[in-house]
Amino acid sequence: MNADLEEQEDELLALQSIFGSEEFIRNESKAAGEIRVSVELPADFTVVLKEGETLRQYDISFLPPLLLTFELPHHYPSSSPPSFSLACCWLTHTQLSALTARLIELYQATGGAVVLFSWAQFLKEETLSFLGLHNVLELPSDEDVQRDPESNTGREKPLPSENSLKNISDDSVPVGEKKAERASQPSEFKADFKNEGAASLSDSTSELQKAQTLSGLSLSQMLLSRILIHQAEQKQKAFASTLFECGVCFITAPGSECVQLSECHHIFCQACLAEFCRVRITEGTVRGLTCPQADCTATPTPAQVRSLVGDELFSRYDRLLLQSTLDLMSDVVYCPRRSCGSAVILEKSSTAAMCSVCNFAFCVTCRKTYHGAEDCYAPKQQKEDELEEILDLPETNEGIKALMDDYTSGSAERKRLLEKRYGRSVMLFTIEEMLSNEWMKGNSKNCPHCFSKIEKNGGCNMMTCFSCGQLFCWVCLARLPIRGSDLRAFDRPCSICSYFWTRRRPDIL
Structure with a gap:
């Protein structure tokens, strides 16, 4: 050589x-x-x-x-x-x-x-x-x-x-x-x-x-x-080889084991963000599946959610997200058939609707088979009979609770007697619904932003709506500001939450 x-x-x-x-x-x-x-x-x-x-x-x-x-x-x-x-x-x-x-x-x-x-x-x-x-x-x-x-x-x-x-x-x-x-x-x-x-x-x-x-x-x-x-490919390679600190567990990990949200650029390790997504999807609060960083409303992309939770949970996430979006639309109802339940878009000029999946035509008002120009509900005589039966119910909440206890603890013969007097549908559904509504009146409050029913089962008086994410005071129902917002731009708070925001948390005003 x-x-x-x-x-x-x-x-x-x-x-x-x-x-x-x-x-x-x-x-x-x-x-x-x-x-x-x-x-x-x-x-x-x-x-x-x-x-x-x-x-x-x-x-x-x-x-x-x-x-x-x-x-x-x-x-x-x-x-x-x-x-x-x-x-x-x-x-x-x-x-x-x-x-x-x-x-x-x-x-x-x-x-x-x-x-x-x-x-x-x-x-x-x-x-x-x-x-x-x-x-x-x-x-x-x-x-x-x-x-x-x-x-x-x-x-x-x-x-x-x-x-x-x-x-x-x-x-x-x-x-x-x-x-x-x-x-x-x-x-x-x-x-x-x-x-x-x-x-x-x-x-x-x-x-x-x-x-x-x-x-x-x-x-x-x-x-x-x-x-x-x-x-994009080179940026991804550079990201994968760089060390980052997770915003949840504060452990340093390489970018190949982290996820960066494209909307806000916050970085979290895959384990923390995956567990956060799983909990939100399992609980059904998909509207709350946002960036874990405090006061950040950015959301992960569908592709990121799928890669973190898998196809099975992602299917539930996709379904719940669509359902929650449709629930906020005033011109959308659901097919009353239990075997269907598909979303139906309403026409403002008509009380009739037809499901595009099962082709069931129903009345928008009573959710029964479409009856044309006739009045909703049952025939007139049946309405009067039902009204008479409902009028025979006790007028006080204590009386209704006693009647319900009598029905649930009574013998079969006693139940038939009460159903004959008050009506089977009244005993099975109406009283239970009345008691449920009465309980919600005393144990829940409406969100001041979206008016969803909220129950307080512990913690401080600063509440977060599960539906819209609004922060509010449980005592006075004043909408509370997020970090960096001006308190004056929100409802006038009561003395309790005003003290909390101005004395205990002055850093966010």
Whole structure:
């Protein structure tokens, strides 16, 4: 093995130890490979696409990498440079050619030393400054893409047209060669350094052309889409390798074991957020499935909820969320059939409704089979009989409770007697409903915001509505402010909650 071959092997081994498996790929069958170079971008780097009168602008931290494909000839590095090609979907032909010429100059400056690592560093650190792209990358519009570069005064053709793609037979096009010369010359480059190296179209550009045909999007839109997708992928990789402190358990964990809410950017470990979601879904308070951070109303995305709780609980979450949304809509009722119960949209001009699932037509008022223009409920005589039976009920709550105790503890004969006197439906449903309503009157209060029934079973007087999340005082039912809000913007509180908010919790006013 001569000195050149030894230096080649040492250089390839060094590149394998320096770069990761995604950055450097070696061809084991010969002295060749490819290096993917991610260009360093300034903090305020922007990608701009102008479509007619519309200007689309994005802050970018990562661009798709440059692909440096190389093959080392036998006399490299002593007397021959590497045979190589440069590929990048967001650079123009002219820019790739300029970079190629610069790489050849770097090899000449070494005087016969290995140069691949120096090339990679130059592409990573100096590409933007060398090409004059400091803070803005302007993507070509559709007109620029299709325009002939020879007739485009003052602007080179940024991306290839369909005709130019057909004329390119491979990914290595030596600078300055003509089409006829490419067909007859071997793959090795001549000793003339002016024609060594290659400025080529990348495989990604060809893929963009194919995707353009399938999706119907313009080439510039597909290029922008690829840049944004690459940006999201790299951000996710950076997040996964960073350590974060969970906002619930305050334990430090890598990003791969954490979840970041896209709306508020708060970060929690997967275990804490998963348990929080499971409890909320199991209890049925899906409206309360918000960010665990205090006073934050952001919600996790459905995809995040599914990944945290699994498909079974997510199905319940999806169903309850839809149901709670429909419950807040005044023009939606449910089909009265117990076997159906589907949501039905009402028409304001009619008292009739028809379920789209079971095709049951019913009256909106009494929830019975639709009866046309006739009055709701039972026939007139039956109404009078029921009214008479209801009037015979005890007038006091104590009397109703005694009657209910008599019915529930009595014998079968006693129950039949009471049902005959008061009516079976009254004994089974009406009295029970009256007692239930009476109990709620004495043991619950209405939320001052959404008027839902709230029961206080312990704790302080600061209550949180399970339905709308409103904070209020149990004593005076005044709506209480959240952190950072002005107390004067809410209902005037009583002395108890005013003392609590101004003395015990002055930090949130």
